[in-house]
Amino acid sequence: MNRIKEVLDKKGIKQIWLSEQLGKSYNMVHSYAQNKRQPSIENLYKIAEILNVDIKELLISNKTDQNTK
Template structure:
């Protein structure tokens, strides 16, 4: 599973640095989430959704199998 945090941030015109400040996490951690190098825990995912005012499911995308 991959996340859509980058797409949601871009759609809302929000910078990663602002999100990292809201989460009280380093820019590098948030950048890892945004670039899909690492995935946030469910707790953090729900916190990100609340901060961005979206549903948690809107931050996820499934990888379709062929």
């Protein structure tokens, strides 16, 4: 799962702009933002670079509180 939509909203950036910067169709970026498809690791790094964020900000952790067992 990713947080691309949340990061775009937080930064006030439109999906169409990201699609142009990434060289992908709007439909593909929209699918990423809606979590219908997941970008490859390579594309995730490109998205992080374009948005000027740490790649970790684009991902939802697979771990809950690590102090809870």
